Amino acid sequence: MARTPLFRQVRRALRLAQRSLITGESPSELVEKARHPLSRRRFVGLSSAAIATVALQGCTPIFRRSSDEPVLIIGAGIAGLSAGYRLRQAGVPVRIIEAQNxxxxxxxxxxxxxxxxxVAELGGExxxxxxxxxxxxAAELGIEFNDLAQDDPSKEEVYFFGGQRYSEAEVVEAFLPVARRIQxxxxxxxxDGDVxxxxxxxxxxxxxxxxxEWFDGAEVTGWIRTLLDVAYTTxxxxxxxxxxxxxFLLMIDPEPDPVGPFHxxxxxxxxxxxxxxxxxxTQALAERVEDAIELETRLEAVRMRSDGAYVASLRRGETAFEASARHLILALPFTLLRQVQLDLELPPVKRRAIEELGYGTNAKLMVGFSDRLWRTDxxxxxxxxxxxxxxxxxxxxRLQDGDAGILTNFTGGDHGVSVGRGSASEQATALVTDLEQVYPGIRATRxxxxxxxxxxxxxxxxxxSYASYLTGQWTGFRGEEGRPVGRLYFAGEHCSPEAQGFMEGGLETGEAAAADILSDMGLPSRLARRPLAGTRI
Known part of the structure; x- marks a missing residue:
């Protein structure tokens, strides 16, 4: 999967290059074929059945059950909130702890x-x-989406390297030798299973x-290497x-169907x-479990009592206290969990994942303009x-009212860190100075x-920002992040085998943790159980 619009285009260009090697079609022919986005009708045909299946998981309470023992959930992002919401639907009381306000x-x-x-998104978009x-x-909550496929398809992405603009066909052409080396x-x-x-x-x-190192060995050089460097860093x-x-290597199908649909x-x-x-x-979910949420409360330690219950050491301001539960969901990033004292019997691979899982340094800078010059000119x-x-x-x-425009500058790696320096205004000025080379005249619209x-x-x-595998981590612990240990459950985008780094990953793993708990309690549930690790592509 791709988290940013242009990374999807990079993936597409690599796949088109691979397709060109198989079919003999020219890059320009393949680019033209690929320019027609999935129609609304085809989207409905492809996804409505799958969405309907998932929607059956919990539109109405599945089973009402009275219990004095709440499930303890640490973290009130989409993972923790969705777990709490689904458990409460099943009649299971919950207690949700959140460190932020x-x-x-x-x-x-x-x-x-x-x-x-x-509206701009400071986080997932x-x-x-x-x-x-x-x-x-969203359908269950009565929330609608804007379909960005309704945007003007004649407006294109821009690849600007070495002071010049490259077309998608030129990018695909440059990818051809890279695609051969990937294969x-x-x-x-x-x-071709999951690593x-x-x-x-x-x-x-x-x-x-x-x-x-792989680029060095494969002799990937020139502007196309720079493009791939920027694409993967962001x-x-x-x-x-x-x-x-x-x-990089697992981003495209190793053996795409040369005659079937091109995904x-x-x-x-x-x-x-x-x-x-x-x-x-998340606001709608929080409203449905509002009385169970405790804000500005930090987890400091977790231990297991002699009777098998989990005991969480919590702190709210200067007040320290404990909470116990038979079932505990840790729905917080491993960057924070590694600061928690875990006096628990955990498999070594689980501890390694918690302590070492890489995280991106992506930052977002949103800049407003009086008009959308990139489109008009x-x-x-x-x-x-x-x-x-x-x-x-x-x-x-895109598709928002008005003539004004917002460009989101999404950065990663060393530059993602440096964007946090100085003021937002200073960073916006630096961005617009660069953009003036790509879209002359844009400075005047600021x-x-x-x-x-x-x-x-x-x-x-x-x-x-979100989980990102460092060298050695696919084979070091991939697939372990979300695996439960006893009645201790893990949720969040970092735990998703299919949607790591996405809002979907947080939601999917939160619902999976709820399903696992309901199963352990012997309660009926239509929720999907925790998925096995799958490929990232």
Missing amino acids: RTGGRMLSLRNYFADGQ LVDTNHVHMHAL AALEELDG TWADPLNGERLDRMSIA EYGLEIDRQSALN IFGESDERFHVRGGNDRI YDANGATLSDLPFQLTWETS EGMREARFHWPSHPWTLG
Whole structure:
């Protein structure tokens, strides 16, 4: 899956290059075929059955049960809130602990700030077509999405490297030798299953290698290497000399069907955004379990009592106290969990995952403009990937009312850290100075407009953007992050085998933890049990 619009385009370009090798079609022919996005009718046909299946999980209370013993949930992001909501639907009491003074975690919308009433997302922004849990929950809560596929398809993404703009066909052409080397590298794996610590498929050597080292060995050079460097640094949030080569190699199908449907948009299309802001979903969940939420309360330690119950040491201000439960869900990032004293019998691989799992340093800088010059003057949709310092932008104001526009500058790696320095205004000025090279005249549309920044790497309740595998971590512990230990459950995007780094991943694992607990209690549930680790692509 792809987390950013332009990374999806990079994936698509690589797949088109691979397709070209198989079919003999020219890159320009394949690009033209791929330019027709999935129609609304086809989307309905592909996904309505899956969404309906997920929606059956809990639209109404499944089973009412009286109990004096609440399930203890640490974290009130979408994972913890969805777990609490589903358990309460089943009649199980819950107690939700949140360290911040708000709920929602990394779903945080900014309203009543930018011109024309436009909404920006400080955290998670885009939802894929195949994020069936998000679609089902939104439908259940009566929340609608904007379908960004309704945007003007004639407006294109911009690849700007070495001072010039490249077309998608040129990108695909440059990817052809890279695609050949990817195919050769993947032959080293045993089979086409999932690479995990329990079943590494002979992927240890590639996993120990960084993306940068693999590029060196494969002789990936020139502007196309720079493009891939920027794409992976922003998508996974870390410099490519720290990331596992498998992050790159497993991004495309090793053996795509040369005559069947080409899976471009169906897997990852960043097609939807909640109308009015994504945190409407977490707000709606919080309202349904409001009396169970305790804010500004921090977890300091967890131990197990002699009777098998878990005891959480908590602190609210200067007051320390304990809470016990037979079932405990830890729905907080491992960046924070590794600060908690865990006096528990945990498998070594679980402790290693908690202590070592990589996290991106992505940050978001949202900049307002009086008009959308990139569209009117340059036939661009605002998605820009470049070797200029800003790295990546996309337009957040798509399908929103008004003439004004918002570009989101999404950064990762070392630059993601540096965006947190100085003021948001200073960072916006630096961004616009760079953008002036891509879209001459854009500086003039900044007068009197606002900017906003959220720096996830330094935010004390995340200390990172989302999970990102470092070298050795696919075969070191992938698949262990979300595995329960006794009646101790783990939830959050970092625990999702299929949707790591997405809002969908947090929701899916929260609901899975609730399903596991209901099963352990012997209660009926239509919720999906915890999925096995799957491929990332």
